Each structure stands twice: as C-alpha cells, then as structure tokens.
Amino acid sequence: MEPVTVTICMGTACVVMDGSRLVLLEEHLPERLRGLVRIRGERCLDLCTRRSAALAPFVLVDGEPLANATFESIVLRIEERLAGRA
Amino acid sequence: MVDDMNEGGPRGRCAPATSPLVPDFIEVDHFGLACGGEHLSGDLFHSRSLEEGNRVVSVLADGLSSGVEAAVLASVTASMALEYVEWNIDTAKAAAILMDSLPVDPVRRISYSTFTIVDARRDGRTRIFEHGNPPVLLIRDGALVPLERTVLGQPRWGNRRLRVSEFQSSVGDRIVLCSDGVTQSGMGTPALPLGWGEPEAAAYALSRLARSPDLSSRRLAELLVDRALWNDGGAAGDDITCGIIHLRRPRVLQVLTGPPFDRARDREFAALVDRPGSRKVVCGGTTSNILARELNREVEMDLALPDREVPAPSAMAGVELVTEGCLTLAKVGQYLEAGACPRRNAASRLVELLLESDVIHFQVGTAVNEAHQDPALPVELDIRRNVIKRIAALLETRHLKKTLLSYY
Numbered sequence: 001m002e003p004v005t006v007t008i009c010m011g012t013a014c015v016v017m018d019g020s021r022l023v024l025l026e027e028h029l030p031e032r033l034r035g036l037v038r039i040r041g042e043r044c045l046d047l048c049t050r051r052s053a054a055l056a057p058f059v060l061v062d063g064e065p066l067a068n069a070t071f072e073s074i075v076l077r078i079e080e081r082l083a084g085r086a
Numbered sequence: 087m088v089d090d091m092n093e094g095g096p097r098g099r100c101a102p103a104t105s106p107l108v109p110d111f112i113e114v115d116h117f118g119l120a121c122g123g124e125h126l127s128g129d130l131f132h133s134r135s136l137e138e139g140n141r142v143v144s145v146l147a148d149g150l151s152s153g154v155e156a157a158v159l160a161s162v163t164a165s166m167a168l169e170y171v172e173w174n175i176d177t178a179k180a181a182a183i184l185m186d187s188l189p190v191d192p193v194r195r196i197s198y199s200t201f202t203i204v205d206a207r208r209d210g211r212t213r214i215f216e217h218g219n220p221p222v223l224l225i226r227d228g229a230l231v232p233l234e235r236t237v238l239g240q241p242r243w244g245n246r247r248l249r250v251s252e253f254q255s256s257v258g259d260r261i262v263l264c265s266d267g268v269t270q271s272g273m274g275t276p277a278l279p280l281g282w283g284e285p286e287a288a289a290y291a292l293s294r295l296a297r298s299p300d301l302s303s304r305r306l307a308e309l310l311v312d313r314a315l316w317n318d319g320g321a322a323g324d325d326i327t328c329g330i331i332h333l334r335r336p337r338v339l340q341v342l343t344g345p346p347f348d349r350a351r352d353r354e355f356a357a358l359v360d361r362p363g364s365r366k367v368v369c370g371g372t373t374s375n376i377l378a379r380e381l382n383r384e385v386e387m388d389l390a391l392p393d394r395e396v397p398a399p400s401a402m403a404g405v406e407l408v409t410e411g412c413l414t415l416a417k418v419g420q421y422l423e424a425g426a427c428p429r430r431n432a433a434s435r436l437v438e439l440l441l442e443s444d445v446i447h448f449q450v451g452t453a454v455n456e457a458h459q460d461p462a463l464p465v466e467l468d469i470r471r472n473v474i475k476r477i478a479a480l481l482e483t484r485h486l487k488k489t490l491l492s493y494y
C-alpha cells in the first residue's frame with residue numbers, strides 16, 4: 001500500500017509554536033502504523049501567512065492541511081486516511 | 087561593513103555579485119605542535135598585516151632545542167623581526183640585524199634561533215629571507231617553482247648565511263614554511279632512518295593540493311603537521327610547525343535572506359542564486375519558497391539529524407545550504423559571539439560556511455513577515471535586518487571578514 005505522506009513544517013512560526021518536536025513523529029507512531037507513513041519536512045508551508053500563525057504548527061497529511069498539529073491529531077488523521085482508502 | 091542602501095535598496099538597482107571592493111588577498115595561517123611532553127613549542131609562527139592588508143610579513147622562528155628556553159629564543163627572534171617591520175625598517179635590514187644580534191652557540195657555531203621571514207605584498211612583490219630553517223616551498227599551479235636565492239655572508243656572521251630571494255607572485259601561489267620538525271620527522275625510525283626529507287614533504291603537500299586545490303592555509307598546514315606526527319609514531323620528536331602564505335582570489339559567500347519588499351523584484355532576487363563567482367546560502371522558509379518558485383527547483387529537507395534548537399537544513403541545486411530564517415540566524419549570532427558551536431546543526435553549518443569565506447555579501451529582503459508579528463507567537467522575533475547587522479559586525483571584528491549588505 002502507498003504510504004501516507006506527512007509533511008511537517010519546519011518554518012519559523014510552526015517551530016516556535018512547538019512544532020519542532022513533530023520531526024520525532026516516527027517514534028510516536030503506534031505499532032500498527034509503522035511502515036505505512038512517510039515523513040518529510042518543508043521549509044514553510046505558507047499557511048502561517050495564508051491562514052494564521054495562531055493556528056501553527058501546521059502539517060500536511062497526504063497534502064491536506066492540519067492546523068494546531070500534535071502527535072495525537074496527526075495519528076488520528078493518518079488513520080482516517082487509511083480507513084478512507086480501504 | 088559596507089551598507090550599500092543606495093545601490094541595492096528597495097528602489098535601487100541590484101548590487102554586483104562580486105564586488106570591486108574585493109581584490110586578491112593574502113591568506114596566512116599556520117599549525118603547530120610542541121615536542122612530545124613539552125607545553126611550549128620552541129617554534130613560533132607570527133604574522134603581521136600592514137598597509138591596510140596590502141602587505142603581510144610572516145616569521146617562522148625555531149629556537150635551539152625545545153622547551154621553555156627554545157620558546158623564549160624563538161619568541162624574541164620573531165617579535166624583533168616584526169617590531170622592526172612595524173617601525174618601517176626594511177625587511178632586508180631587519181633580517182641583517184637579526185643575524186648580527188642572534189646569540190650563537192659556542193660549540194656548534196649555529197644561531198640560537200633560526201628564522202624565515204616572508205614579506206608578501208598583495209600586488210605580488212615577494213621577498214624571502216631565510217636562515218637555518220628548511221627552505222621554503224613555492225607552489226604554483228600544482229608544481230614547485232625553484233627559487234633563486236642570493237646567499238649573503240658577513241665576516242661577523244662567521245659561517246652563518248642569510249639566503250634572500252625576491253620574486254613576483256601570481257594569484258594562487260602558496261609559500262610553505264616548515265620547521266625542521268616537519269622535514270626531519272621520523273628520523274631514526276625503521277621506516278624513515280634519515281627522516282621524512284624536504285622532497286618527500288614537498289611531494290606530500292603537492293599531492294594533497296592535487297586532490298583538493300582549494301585547501302585553506304590552515305588545513306594544509308594541519309595536514310603537513312599531522313603527517314609529520316605520524317612519521318614520529320604519534321609523539322612529536324621535535325616541535326613541528328608549518329605556516330602557509332597564499333595569495334588568492336577571495337572566497338565570496340552570498341547569503342540570501344528575506345522576501346524582497348516589492349514582489350516585482352522576486353525574480354531579480356532569485357537570479358542571484360545563479361550568478362557565478364560565489365557560493366550561496368539561503369536563510370528563511372518564505373525566501374526559499376520564492377526561490378523554488380522563481381527558479382523552478384526543489385527544496386529537499388534533510389530530517390536525518392533533528393535538533394532541538396535549530397530547524398533541520400535543506401538542500402537546493404546551486405545553493406550550499408538552505409535554512410530556516412530568524413531562529414537559525416539568531417543562533418548563528420550566538421555561536422559567533424561565543425566563538426564556538428556547541429552543537430552540530432544548520433546554524434553550525436552556516437557558521438562554517440561564513441568562516442570559510444573571506445567576503446560575505448548579505449542580500450537582505452526587507453518585506454516584513456506578517457506571520458512573525460502575530461501576537462499568538464510565544465517569542466518575540468528579532469527583525470531580520472538587526473540580526474544580520476549583528477552577524478556582519480561580529481564577522482568583521484572577530485574574524486576579519488569583509489561584509490557587504492544589500493537590501494531588496
């Protein structure tokens with residue numbers, strides 16, 4: 001199965017809004033998702049300006065923006081994606 | 087620091103990629119180790135930059151034997167030579183005074199300190215005065231150039247001699263000075279009973295340069311000293327010192343940071359990346375997005391080494407390094423201030439690139455990033471321009487770099 005792609009924003013606004021630790025996502029994936037997720041970094045997703053820095057950190061899950069991202073909300077979104085494909 | 091607000095300002099025309107303010111220059115550096123077990127080296131390599139950097143005088147002095155006594159002799163010799171030069175006494179005269187005044191060992195009839203003085207000018211005029219050290223090497227286009235030496239003697243010098251050479255250097259020339267700790271390294275070992283020898287040491291320098299023609303003076307000196315230490319079996323049998331004088335084109339680094347104030351200039355700003363003659367660094371997420379769009383290039387982030395303090399670096403064709411903006415630059419400022427990089431991250435990589443360059447041209451986009459002004463952010467982000475000015479000032483004062491600032 002094509003893995004789900006998670007793009008983590010490493011731009012200034014997202015990083016200071018506690019997004020920097022999101023690069024450790026791999027370690028926070030539950031066992032059942034291992035190998036099903038591809039993690040990438042992006043310099044700035046440009047959502048901080050187009051939407052609002054108050055909603056940072058941002059990530060994209062298969063290209064879909066997720067605001068106020070946390071490990072939990074990212075995992076949830078990945079599972080939704082996988083469920084949707086099945 | 088040259089702050090050419092008029093030239094590259096938001097409404098001005100853009101500044102040239104390589105500036106006429108940046109002529110050829112003389113890079114001098116050295117590396118040395120004390121004889122095994124000693125704290126002080128009896129070799130000394132000192133340089134002085136004169137006439138606003140148009141002339142550099144370097145001295146390598148090697149005090150007889152090793153330890154404190156040798157260190158004092160070498161230090162007196164080197165400082166005398168540089169003091170004379172500072173007093174505007176011609177180098178030839180200074181060398182002769184040294185020959186006159188150096189104490190001589192009564193048994194061996196040799197000076198208590200040997201010395202080599204190189205007087206190099208940025209226009210290429212070079213004079214070398216040698217007494218007792220291994221002959222200097224002149225390396226041009228990857229090969230040794232033999233020097234024509236005039237041998238001077240005086241009745242009061244006994245059988246001691248001063249060898250003088252005078253020549254016109256070309257851009258790219260390196261002059262290599264070694265103490266006998268380099269050329270005689272390994273002496274008495276089964277592998278090198280007679281020591282490494284001058285021809286072998288020279289061949290080694292040439293081979294390293296053939297592999298990496300852009301070696302910095304510091305690195306080449308380090309390589310020669312390391313190799314000599316290796317010959318000695320890991321414990322220096324004598325003080326080992328190497329100094330290198332390199333006349334070369336300056337290495338220019340362009341730092342592109344910040345989106346241009348006027349979007350209409352995005353293309354012109356992005357085009358800086360492909361101007362030849364310098365290396366490039368990009369700092370800032372929005373900035374890298376603009377370049378990626380205008381140049382139609384991928385920006386690939388490397389998440390292999392996550393760092394708690396500084397966001398990971400990215401790569402883009404034609405650019406040495408792409409980093410996040412404000413946080414990384416603030417960290418670069420801190421590292422330069424502290425004089426050390428305690429961690430390996432995008433900021434330390436940028437510091438390395440800055441220090442490897444002679445001239446740093448900051449191309450600063452002045453658009454305000456509205457997202458950074460958002461009161462929701464838990465930290466206050468410094469204005470890019472201020473951070474850059476601080477970095478430029480540190481580079482100028484602490485590291486003797488030339489910096490240029492242009493605004494877009």
Ligand code: FES
Pocket residue numbers: 009010011012013014015043044045046047048049056058371
């Ligand atoms: S910093 Fe994350 S979207 Fe801009």
